[in-house]
Amino acid sequence: MSIVAKDVGKKIGDPPTQILTSINFEIPDGQFLSLTGHSGSGKSTLLYLLSGLDCVSSGSVIVDQVDLSRMKKKEVAHFRNEKIGFVFQFNYLIAELSVLENVLLPAKKYGQEKNRLELAKSILEKVGLIEKLNRLPRQLSGGEEQRVAIARSLVMGPKYLFADEPTGSLDTGNGEIVMKMLKEVHEQKGTTVILVTHEPDYARRAQRQVSLADGRIISDSGPSLELSLPV
Amino acid sequence: MISMVSLAIRYLFSRKRQSLFTLLGIFLGAGGFVVISGFFLGFRFFFIDNLVNNSAHIFIQARQEFLEPHSLDESFFKNETKHVFWKSIPAGEKDYHRIESPQGWYERLDSDPKIEAYSPQLVVPALFSKGGSPIAAGFTGCLPEKQARVNTVAANMVEGKFSDIGGGGNRIIVGQELLKRLGAKIFENVMVTVGVGKQTPFQIVGTFDSGNKRSDLQAYGPLADVQRANHTLNLINEIDVRLFDYEQSSTKATTWSALSSETIESWDQRNSSIFTMFALQAMMRNIIVFVIMLVAGFGIYNVLMMTVSQKMKDIAILQAMGYESWEIRLLFLFQGFLLGVVGALLGLIAGFFICQYLQTLPFGGRPGATRPPGHLTIELTMGIYLQASLLSMMSALIASYLPARAAAKFTPIEIIRGGAV
Numbered sequence: 053m054s055i056v057a058k059d060v061g062k063k064i065g066d067p068p069t070q071i072l073t074s075i076n077f078e079i080p081d082g083q084f085l086s087l088t089g090h091s092g093s094g095k096s097t098l099l100y101l102l103s104g105l106d107c108v109s110s111g112s113v114i115v116d117q118v119d120l121s122r123m124k125k126k127e128v129a130h131f132r133n134e135k136i137g138f139v140f141q142f143n144y145l146i147a148e149l150s151v152l153e154n155v156l157l158p159a160k161k162y163g164q165e166k167n168r169l170e171l172a173k174s175i176l177e178k179v180g181l182i183e184k185l186n187r188l189p190r191q192l193s194g195g196e197e198q199r200v201a202i203a204r205s206l207v208m209g210p211k212y213l214f215a216d217e218p219t220g221s222l223d224t225g226n227g228e229i230v231m232k233m234l235k236e237v238h239e240q241k242g243t244t245v246i247l248v249t250h251e252p253d254y255a256r257r258a259q260r261q262v263s264l265a266d267g268r269i270i271s272d273s274g275p276s277l278e279l280s281l282p283v
Numbered sequence: 284m285i286s287m288v289s290l291a292i293r294y295l296f297s298r299k300r301q302s303l304f305t306l307l308g309i310f311l312g313a314g315g316f317v318v319i320s321g322f323f324l325g326f327r328f329f330f331i332d333n334l335v336n337n338s339a340h341i342f343i344q345a346r347q348e349f350l351e352p353h354s355l356d357e358s359f360f361k362n363e364t365k366h367v368f369w370k371s372i373p374a375g376e377k378d379y380h381r382i383e384s385p386q387g388w389y390e391r392l393d394s395d396p397k398i399e400a401y402s403p404q405l406v407v408p409a410l411f412s413k414g415g416s417p418i419a420a421g422f423t424g425c426l427p428e429k430q431a432r433v434n435t436v437a438a439n440m441v442e443g444k445f446s447d448i449g450g451g452g453n454r455i456i457v458g459q460e461l462l463k464r465l466g467a468k469i470f471e472n473v474m475v476t477v478g479v480g481k482q483t484p485f486q487i488v489g490t491f492d493s494g495n496k497r498s499d500l501q502a503y504g505p506l507a508d509v510q511r512a513n514h515t516l517n518l519i520n521e522i523d524v525r526l527f528d529y530e531q532s533s534t535k536a537t538t539w540s541a542l543s544s545e546t547i548e549s550w551d552q553r554n555s556s557i558f559t560m561f562a563l564q565a566m567m568r569n570i571i572v573f574v575i576m577l578v579a580g581f582g583i584y585n586v587l588m589m590t591v592s593q594k595m596k597d598i599a600i601l602q603a604m605g606y607e608s609w610e611i612r613l614l615f616l617f618q619g620f621l622l623g624v625v626g627a628l629l630g631l632i633a634g635f636f637i638c639q640y641l642q643t644l645p646f647g648g649r650p651g652a653t654r655p656p657g658h659l660t661i662e663l664t665m666g667i668y669l670q671a672s673l674l675s676m677m678s679a680l681i682a683s684y685l686p687a688r689a690a691a692k693f694t695p696i697e698i699i700r701g702g703a704v
């Protein structure tokens with residue numbers, strides 16, 4: 053099983069501008085991949101396409117042998133809920149809900165919040181927020197908010213974790229904490245992690261490094277590379 | 284789904300002031316509907332109740348007839364000539380209107396199981412005087428035991444009993460208003476002029492007060508005595524009928540009209556102007572409530588539209604984690620619905636208590652009346668509450684429909700790329 057991008061192209065806007073061109077690669081399950089490139093090179097756009105948040109303009113994205121563009125809306129929603137964890141660059145927490153409620157929100161979609169409660173607490177414990185699970189987002193620091201967002205993306209035990217510059221707005225300390233979390237889910241749960249980052253240091257820790265420029269892949273350290281540097 | 288409901292509640296609570304303000308609109312709409320409806324319907328009920336209880340339900344009256352150019356030929360010339368030429372052609376209303384075959388009517392009314400009672404009458408305009416200048420008033424000759432069963436005159440007696448005119452002997456019962464204008468007292472004699480006849484003395488043996496000035500400018504006497512005074516023995520010109528079910532009055536009246544030459548009116552046909560007023564009241568109420576609901580609905584619409592634009596980020600993140608468009612719509616529809624339900628509930632409760640209070644206010648009666656005033660009649664039927672809650676819920680739902688649709692319109696990526704971040 054894997055994520056496969058076949059000749060993926062994406063146009064946005066009116067008039068349409070080509071954002072991504074002929075993206076071809078395969079991410080085998082359990083890989084830790086980093087995606088780098090200048091701002092505006094199309095990293096976020098690619099992440100949205102691979103995670104089923106957005107639709108391709110040409111080509112296809114095939115996840116676990118299913119073409120995402122062939123899925124019905126309902127199926128895509130279910131797919132995202134069950135298999136995809138997504139960490140946005142900005143902290144997308146719901147201001148009216150407590151830390152724990154925010155983390156459990158994906159579980160609520162199919163009435164799973166009871167089953168996931170223990171897992172949610174253990175994740176919050178790991179990220180050092182167990183004391184603050186009844187706080188509201190405005191009572192947290194930026195780093196704490198991002199950790200909650202990561203906890204939320206992990207609560208459904210996703211097979212694929214996408215992180216779009218999760219450390220972008222954090223200081224080094226908090227950045228390290230986030231990187232440690234990603235490393236942990238990858239190693240302990242075998243989760244496929246796709247990390248967009250500007251930090252060459254963080255990118256180097258991935259098993260495979262892909263670079264984008266002007267919507268094209270300009271370098272790919274290769275699907276078979278199994279090098280894993282210590283965190 | 285439950286998660287959307289609880290999130291909707293959180294949203295409402297996080298904007299307490301706005302929510303309260305919006306509630307107020309629905310509250311006023313629902314409460315206003317209950318109070319205004321209760322007041323108007325109560326008023327209507329009071330009027331109808333008064334009408335159908337105090338008066339007969341159907342009035343069968345002799346048709347007004349006019350002289351034809353040759354309708355007097357026979358009386359004057361018998362069979363002498365075939366062609367009569369009048370210098371002044373006969374014209375105008377006939378002297379006496381009569382119900383042509385009262386016996387036929389009695390048989391029909393006696394055999395109809397829907398008829399509770401009926402009373403044959405001779406109703407004539409009359410001049411009453413007691414020394415001073417004469418007072419014009421209606422004079423009804425009737426059979427007291429029959430009359431007592433078709434309207435409430437017998438129950439409204441202030442002095443004497445209605446049956447006191449039963450034995451004949453030129454005795455009458457007069458309304459309080461007539462008594463006052465005559466300056467007469469009970470057991471005094473008054474002179475009554477009826478038709479072209481000379482004055483006939485009648486003795487007042489009782490008085491009544493119906494609560495209505497116009498009906499109190501009237502007198503009742505024994506049928507035979509009035510016929511004699513009017514020089515029209517055996518003539519009756521009206522039969523008043525009471526039904527067991529007053530709501531069938533107009534149907535019955537219409538049926539009978541088709542079968543006979545008499546003029547037949549039911550109580551509601553006779554008071555049709557009041558029903559026009561009721562219709563006007565209902566329209567007024569609808570307009571007031573419509574305006575309140577419009578304002579309330581607009582409030583909800585505004586607040587929700589604002590919430591949608593403030594919560595774009597939340598919408599994107601919810602969709603990204605797998606929530607579907609219908610759930611996003613529900614999130615906003617439910618906020619409107621909740622405002623509608625809570626506002627309506629508070630409005631109904633407030634409306635109920637205001638109605639309770641209004642009911643204690645005195646109403647009816649008039650200065651100098653012998654009867655004590657009643658209370659304001661307020662209708663408090665379930666129907667009004669049901670209508671009010673339906674109406675408020677409808678307006679809340681309609682008002683939240685557009686914001687809900689707007690919320691679910693965008694894909695998460697459109698929101699993220701659109702710069703909502």
Ligand SMILES: Nc1ncnc2c1ncn2[C@@H]1O[C@H](COP(=O)(O)OP(=O)(O)O)[C@@H](O)[C@H]1O
Pocket residue numbers: 064065069071089090091092093094095096097098700701
């Ligand atoms: N709504 C939009 N309309 C048109 N172009 C857009 C829109 N959003 C992003 N882009 C363009 O798409 C390109 C890729 O954006 P993005 O995927 O966010 O890049 P990255 O994440 O690598 O910084 C950029 O050149 C950006 O200007």
Ligand SMILES: [Mg+2]
Pocket residue numbers: 095096097216
């Ligand atoms: Mg980006």
